[in-house]
Amino acid sequence: MKAVHFGAGNIGRGFIGETLANNGFEISFVDVNETIIDALNARKEYTIQIADESQKEIKVENVSGINNKEHPEAVIEAIAEADIVTTAIGPKILKFIAPLIAEGINARENKNSQKKIDVIACENMIGGSQNLKQEVYVHLSQENKKYADEMIGFPNAAVDRIVPLQKHDDPLYVSVEPFKEWVIDEHQMKAPEIKLTSVEYAPNLEPYIERKLFSVNTGHATVAYTGKYKGYKDIGTAITDKEVLQQLKKVLKETGDLLINKWNFNREDHEKYQRKIIGRFQNKYLSDDIARVGRTPIRKLGYDERFIRPIREAKERGLSFAALLETVGMIYTFDEPTDSESQELKKLLANEPIKKVVIETTGLDDQDLVTQIIESYKKSVANK
Ligand SMILES: NC(=O)c1ccc[n+]([C@@H]2O[C@H](COP(=O)([O-])OP(=O)(O)OC[C@H]3O[C@@H](n4cnc5c(N)ncnc54)[C@H](O)[C@@H]3O)[C@@H](O)[C@H]2O)c1
Numbered sequence: 380m381k382a383v384h385f386g387a388g389n390i391g392r393g394f395i396g397e398t399l400a401n402n403g404f405e406i407s408f409v410d411v412n413e414t415i416i417d418a419l420n421a422r423k424e425y426t427i428q429i430a431d432e433s434q435k436e437i438k439v440e441n442v443s444g445i446n447n448k449e450h451p452e453a454v455i456e457a458i459a460e461a462d463i464v465t466t467a468i469g470p471k472i473l474k475f476i477a478p479l480i481a482e483g484i485n486a487r488e489n490k491n492s493q494k495k496i497d498v499i500a501c502e503n504m505i506g507g508s509q510n511l512k513q514e515v516y517v518h519l520s521q522e523n524k525k526y527a528d529e530m531i532g533f534p535n536a537a538v539d540r541i542v543p544l545q546k547h548d549d550p551l552y553v554s555v556e557p558f559k560e561w562v563i564d565e566h567q568m569k570a571p572e573i574k575l576t577s578v579e580y581a582p583n584l585e586p587y588i589e590r591k592l593f594s595v596n597t598g599h600a601t602v603a604y605t606g607k608y609k610g611y612k613d614i615g616t617a618i619t620d621k622e623v624l625q626q627l628k629k630v631l632k633e634t635g636d637l638l639i640n641k642w643n644f645n646r647e648d649h650e651k652y653q654r655k656i657i658g659r660f661q662n663k664y665l666s667d668d669i670a671r672v673g674r675t676p677i678r679k680l681g682y683d684e685r686f687i688r689p690i691r692e693a694k695e696r697g698l699s700f701a702a703l704l705e706t707v708g709m710i711y712t713f714d715e716p717t718d719s720e721s722q723e724l725k726k727l728l729a730n731e732p733i734k735k736v737v738i739e740t741t742g743l744d745d746q747d748l749v750t751q752i753i754e755s756y757k758k759s760v761a762n763k
């Protein structure tokens with residue numbers, strides 16, 4: 380069985396690669412990072428280290444790499460032969476790899492392949508694979524679309540494992556937390572006979588992806604932005620600050636109340652899930668930079684993203700969202716020189732009226748919310 384995986388980065392190697400290999404797949408990693416691709420081709424294996432007291436090492440074998448900038452034709456060929464295609468490349472990059480996936484589908488049709496496959500985007504976003512499908516379909520002819528409608532599934536997925544930026548001499552070595560969870564929307568699959576061991580299949584992914592995004596990611600981002608606001612550089616140190624931990628707990632209470640109200644989750648189970656998340660952020664065996672967790676703040680301020688969507692939905696339901704609003708105010712003060720979106724946000728704030736910046740970054744048309752966010756931002760600036 381063959382897998383093509385786009386993005387040989389942290390989660391790509393640290394989780395998706397491990398899972399596919401455990402399920403007997405031969406994996407072609409597609410990436411633009413020459414060092415990683417060359418190392419994959421030279422060694423055909425890499426090592427994952429579990430970041431807990433065991434420090435256990437796991438070998439991932441039967442892997443190779445394709446540089447999609449240099450060898451797009453090899454990627455198309457690999458997709459034509461694949462049994463599964465996955466991505467973990469970043470939500471904003473999906474549109475750049477869409478033409479290659481479209482050409483791969485075209486190649487499958489040209490060789491009259493009757494094998495159905497699924498293309499699974501493992502990104503932190505709601506509706507990731509369906510979003511990728513839209514981008515891919517832009518590049519398909521009417522005829523290709525008909526073939527794709529029948530043969531290619533784009534099931535949404537939620538992927539959870541903290542994999543920080545890696546700082547080892549070996550460019551492939553990847554240290555990961557022990558926790559892992561990958562859920563795939565079963566109803567959107569075209570090849571449901573391929574069921575990966577250790578992956579969960581759900582009839583409706585929405586509650587899972589919202590629970591993950593609005594608990595793990597809203598919480599993680601809250602530690603990052605509150606931590607940065609208070610001068611910290613990494614998640615593990617920031618969370619030892621009582622005020623940062625308090626802010627995290629307040630935010631998780633708000634998203635928890637929303638999720639319980641919306642999806643009818645059992646409160647006790649959800650609180651247990653939240654405690655587990657806090658413990659994961661406190662993992663002393665992991666060193667996770669605030670620069671990584673807070674990366675791309677404009678994306679994270681998006682309408683359907685980890686802060687604005689829970690704020691909108693809490694407001695609709697008459698639930699509290701004060702701590703979420705407070706954190707959003709701090710996001711606008713996030714100044715990370717290594718992150719281009721953070722610098723773009725800084726420039727926008729320096730050159731445009733704050734109201735325009737808030738509307739553009741959040742996509743909100745609710746004037747009351749826009750005003751509340753402006754007030755929260757001004758408070759953050761004043762108290763800094
Ligand atoms: N790291 C985590 O803890 C984690 C956990 C769950 C989900 N995710 C999600 O997975 C995705 C990837 O995150 P990551 O942390 O692994 O990031 P990463 O930066 O480590 O990996 C992304 C990889 O994509 C490659 N890439 C970028 N543009 C490309 C292009 N045009 N063509 C081919 N390759 C390209 C990069 O070279 C890099 O190797 C994101 O959507 C993220 O939200 C990450």
Ligand SMILES: O=P(O)(O)OC[C@@H](O)[C@@H](O)[C@H](O)[C@H](O)CO
Binds near residue numbers: 541600671673675
């Ligand atoms: O990947 P992002 O930028 O959407 O979010 C940063 C982190 O919160 C994220 O990568 C987590 O580590 C991960 O989602 C845990 O499953």
